[in-house]
Amino acid sequence: MASGESRLRVKTEGNVTRVEFVDRNILDEGNIQQIGDEILRLIDEQDHPKLLISFANVEHLSSAALGTLITINTKIRAKDGQLRLTDIDPQIYEVFVITKLNKLFQIHETTDEAMASFK
Template sequence: MTAQQSRLRVRKQDQITVVEFVDRNILDEANIAQIGEEIGALVNDDPSPKLLISFANVDHLSSAALGALITINSRIKAKDGQLRLADINSQIIEVFRITRLDRLFQIHPGTREALASFS
């Protein structure tokens, strides 16, 4: 049996977990489910998760991907953790505005600003 290829690039910076996506298009629901599971495991493993998700490589995402982000946000909130989103291109930021999810998530223009925003 071969190991499933990760859909994320993960690194630790201070106490913050920084996540980037491997895929440019986050549309395939099987991939979205895997992304949700992988980030969910990162949240589970951390008693007080501080997570930064960078969309630097992402060109497209669907409502299913938004749903996965909402679930991750709820899990982080339940552990009194913190979630930040960053590096979202102008087309995708419009998707967040249309859905009003820019009110739910803390979105920063770049990774540096997002890292500085954690308390």
């Protein structure tokens, strides 16, 4: 897996940055580190970041990926921004429920719902 290529697809819609993952599996340390670094750079570029992360392509994720999401959430909150997660496969959503992170993150079923929820 080439480490120089972006692991994200990024689009800007109004003042919202929409991120999708290139990889179906967000499991191993190297990938997760790269994904985290790329998203944290996007957050750094904005004063009050509004970030939507879509899991539409994702089939597996690990606790390391959850840790990175928590770090992203913490950084966005520190900048008075907003984070939304969307399009999460039911099997992966179960991971959020088991870890109770569905209570920490704002999770929406669809991108449209998530986009409409930004304040």
